[in-house]
Amino acid sequence: MSINLEKIREIFSDYCPEKGNLMVLLHDVQKACGNWLPEEALKEVSKLTKMPLNKVYGFVSFYSMFSIEPRGKHIIRVCKDGPCAVKDSFVIEDMLMKELDVDMGETSEDNLFTLEETACIGTCTAAPAIMIDDEVYGNVAPESLNSILKKYR
Amino acid sequence: MSDKVKVTIDGIEVNVPADFTVLQAAQLAGVDIPTLCYHPDLRDTGNCRVCIVEIEGMPLFQPSCAFKVWGGMNVKTNTTELRKARKMIVELIISRHNTECLNCDSNKNCELQDIADKLNIRDVRFEIQPDFEHPLDNSLIVQRDPSKCVNCGRCIRMCNEVQTVNALDWTGRGYEKMAMTTMEKPLAETACISCGQCINVCPVGALIERDDTEIAWSFIDDPEIHTVVQTAPAIRAGIGEACGLEEGYLSAPKMFAAIKKLGFDKAMDTNFTADLTILEEGTEFLTRVTNAVKEGKTDIALPMFTSCSPGWINFIETYYPDFLDNLSTCKSPQQMFGPLAKTYYAEKVGIDPSKIRVISIMPCTAKKFECDRPEMNARGYKDVDVVLTTREFAKMIKTANIDFDKLEDIKPDDPMGISTGAADIFANSGGVMEAALRTVWEIVTGDALTLEFTPVRGLQGIKEADVTIEKTAEGYEWLKGVTVKVAVANSTGNARKLLDAIKAGEKSYHFVEVMCCPGGCIGGGGQAKPTSWEIKAKRAAAIYKEDENRELRKSHESPAVAQIYKEFLEKPNSHKAHELLHTHYKSKAHLLK
Numbered sequence: 001m002s003i004n005l006e007k008i009r010e011i012f013s014d015y016c017p018e019k020g021n022l023m024v025l026l027h028d029v030q031k032a033c034g035n036w037l038p039e040e041a042l043k044e045v046s047k048l049t050k051m052p053l054n055k056v057y058g059f060v061s062f063y064s065m066f067s068i069e070p071r072g073k074h075i076i077r078v079c080k081d082g083p084c085a086v087k088d089s090f091v092i093e094d095m096l097m098k099e100l101d102v103d104m105g106e107t108s109e110d111n112l113f114t115l116e117e118t119a120c121i122g123t124c125t126a127a128p129a130i131m132i133d134d135e136v137y138g139n140v141a142p143e144s145l146n147s148i149l150k151k152y153r
Numbered sequence: 154m155s156d157k158v159k160v161t162i163d164g165i166e167v168n169v170p171a172d173f174t175v176l177q178a179a180q181l182a183g184v185d186i187p188t189l190c191y192h193p194d195l196r197d198t199g200n201c202r203v204c205i206v207e208i209e210g211m212p213l214f215q216p217s218c219a220f221k222v223w224g225g226m227n228v229k230t231n232t233t234e235l236r237k238a239r240k241m242i243v244e245l246i247i248s249r250h251n252t253e254c255l256n257c258d259s260n261k262n263c264e265l266q267d268i269a270d271k272l273n274i275r276d277v278r279f280e281i282q283p284d285f286e287h288p289l290d291n292s293l294i295v296q297r298d299p300s301k302c303v304n305c306g307r308c309i310r311m312c313n314e315v316q317t318v319n320a321l322d323w324t325g326r327g328y329e330k331m332a333m334t335t336m337e338k339p340l341a342e343t344a345c346i347s348c349g350q351c352i353n354v355c356p357v358g359a360l361i362e363r364d365d366t367e368i369a370w371s372f373i374d375d376p377e378i379h380t381v382v383q384t385a386p387a388i389r390a391g392i393g394e395a396c397g398l399e400e401g402y403l404s405a406p407k408m409f410a411a412i413k414k415l416g417f418d419k420a421m422d423t424n425f426t427a428d429l430t431i432l433e434e435g436t437e438f439l440t441r442v443t444n445a446v447k448e449g450k451t452d453i454a455l456p457m458f459t460s461c462s463p464g465w466i467n468f469i470e471t472y473y474p475d476f477l478d479n480l481s482t483c484k485s486p487q488q489m490f491g492p493l494a495k496t497y498y499a500e501k502v503g504i505d506p507s508k509i510r511v512i513s514i515m516p517c518t519a520k521k522f523e524c525d526r527p528e529m530n531a532r533g534y535k536d537v538d539v540v541l542t543t544r545e546f547a548k549m550i551k552t553a554n555i556d557f558d559k560l561e562d563i564k565p566d567d568p569m570g571i572s573t574g575a576a577d578i579f580a581n582s583g584g585v586m587e588a589a590l591r592t593v594w595e596i597v598t599g600d601a602l603t604l605e606f607t608p609v610r611g612l613q614g615i616k617e618a619d620v621t622i623e624k625t626a627e628g629y630e631w632l633k634g635v636t637v638k639v640a641v642a643n644s645t646g647n648a649r650k651l652l653d654a655i656k657a658g659e660k661s662y663h664f665v666e667v668m669c670c671p672g673g674c675i676g677g678g679g680q681a682k683p684t685s686w687e688i689k690a691k692r693a694a695a696i697y698k699e700d701e702n703r704e705l706r707k708s709h710e711s712p713a714v715a716q717i718y719k720e721f722l723e724k725p726n727s728h729k730a731h732e733l734l735h736t737h738y739k740s741k742a743h744l745l746k
Binding site for chain 1: 313319320321322323324325326333334335336343745
């Protein structure tokens with residue numbers, strides 16, 4: 001996949017060049033690159049921010065929201081924390097793995113979904129909860145999964 | 154800060170500067186606190202927690218290496234609670250460490266072993282689960298074994314903050330946090346310059362150099378092979394220490410004796426080619442200055458940079474390829490010795506050069522890289538066959554049951570063993586500059602008196618000096634009144650500062666010496682472990698003492714150098730000298746792209 005370096009430079013020009021902006025900058029770059037950060041993109045960010053590449057890489061590797069592996073168009077995050085686990089989040093997880101034919105952390109063959117785990121997303125009253133991209137779904141019942149996924153297919 | 158404050162450590166009162174850490178205060182009070190991630194030459198980070206202490210008024214234990222004192226502070230370093238906590242911390246570190254100590258390069262020279270011993274650890278309560286997911290990286294001279302890494306971060310601070318090479322950094326988080334290359338690439342695909350400084354500061358055996366001792370033994374064992382050993386200037390102030398003697402132990406005659414005792418045929422000296430380098434490089438420098446000042450040519454690359462340090466060559470090729478024309482074309486003394494041993498010496502003694510093997514003993518890991526460069530092949534043979542570090546040399550001495558201290562003093566072998574004091578000081582930061590000035594000064598001014606150029610001495614990162622030429626020798630009248638500006642940098646971090654200043658036009662010089670390692674070769678990546686500025690200062694002092702005790706202290710006074718020009722090389726920078734003793738450089742900027 002070819003990376004649009006011009007687009008990255010454009011994103012960079014939206015931010016004042018200071019260290020504190022690295023997080024938001026990388027999120028935008030990740031979005032522009034299709035939900036992941038290819039090596040070329042990291043190198044471009046390193047060049048633009050004048051930060052050594054190993055610093056940018058170390059930063060990216062620290063946060064689980066960044067990925068250096070290609071991911072699908074949509075990211076499904078299943079909450080694995082206590083309240084959701086009590087409410088059988090593992091059943092939801094199993095169903096998703098079967099439905100998408102992937103293991104946790106993998107991307108479906110049609111490149112539409114990547115399945116990930118997440119720590120608490122703050123909707124414990126509506127456990128079990130999942131998140132697809134920026135959308136939160138609470139009280140997820142096994143039978144409602146298909147209709148949720150349908151929206152993204 | 155000159156303000157002093159009173160601190161009590163285990164009941165001992167000490168007055169310490171107000172900006173001291175608790176650890177520094179404890180050291181002053183004579184109280185020993187165990188440390189792991191702390192290193193006197195590096196920034197304090199407090200990430201291993203081994204050095205925790207109890208401070209009155211603080212609710213939690215604090216890492217003494219990263220915690221500043223205050224007036225009236227009361228510190229305890231040895232309570233039951235502290236011992237328990239410290240033990241747990243070290244047990245947790247061990248649980249993530251490959252504990253196969255017997256076949257580890259750092260066996261018996263390991264700070265984790267020392268701490269475990271000190272804390273009397275007999276039972277690790279956690280499952281031992283080292284990181285075997287990331288395999289040993291032996292792609293380059295510097296080799297990394299993640300299963301042994303204890304996450305102290307010393308290598309990262311050295312690589313990023315001192316050397317500014319940025320090959321390693323923290324990656325991941327929590328349990329998975331580790332020192333790693335970008336994208337987990339092998340070191341050979343990173344900007345690593347093979348300086349080996351990370352090895353010097355690694356408390357365990359997670360970072361080591363490629364071991365080439367078996368190759369050296371195989372040369373000794375082969376009766377068909379004639380072995381010629383060269384020893385770098387810094388070895389004479391390093392090998393004694395590596396063999397367990399005191400820091401700064403000076404031992405050139407025993408060094409030669411050890412080489413012979415190991416079974417090598419000839420013990421010669423890189424010092425010989427260090428003197429030769431001064432003649433070649435000095436002549437090259439004068440040619441550049443003549444062209445620029447006298448002829449007024451504008452395309453002459455000045456300042457001229459020294460080229461003896463292979464880590465520095467790797468650094469400039471990677472980070473500053475625009476400056477490659479400024480590098481002296483002279484090979485390093487090690488690489489000058491190789492082809493001369495296989496031509497000049499081979500002809501002299503009538504030995505087929507294909508039967509000669511040149512073994513270098515160097516304070517340096519980057520020398521191994523330099524020796525493997527394909528262009529280092531002047532006459533169809535590899536110029537230098539194998540490079541051993543000071544540590545590997547010490548290992549061979551140990552294996553051969555040689556008691557270094559008891560060896561009988563001997564002289565190096567002719568003809569490539571004779572040298573001057575100017576060659577000795579190549580080991581210290583500023584030494585190549587001083588040696589060059591001793592010779593060039595005499596050529597240009599005809600003044601034979603000046604010997605020591607103290608402004609270029611010392612362990613400071615960057616040193617500058619200018620000398621105005623008042624009196625000139627015949628043929629150099631055009632230099633009258635010219636102020637020659639020189640600079641000396643040690644560590645590539647300081648070299649970077651200097652290059653950036655030159656690039657920005659803030660500084661201009663005629664001649665710049667750069668040594669890749671902090672302190673110069675005496676602080677080389679292949680020298681004895683552990684190391685620190687305090688130890689390096691002792692080694693540097695030993696080297697200056699060696700120079701002082703010499704009868705001949707200027708390279709051009711070396712009879713061996715005079716002889717080789719007369720019999721073999723004709724004159725400095727002759728056609729033959731260029732073929733054998735000079736090289737060229739290539740940009741490695743692609744490693745950053």
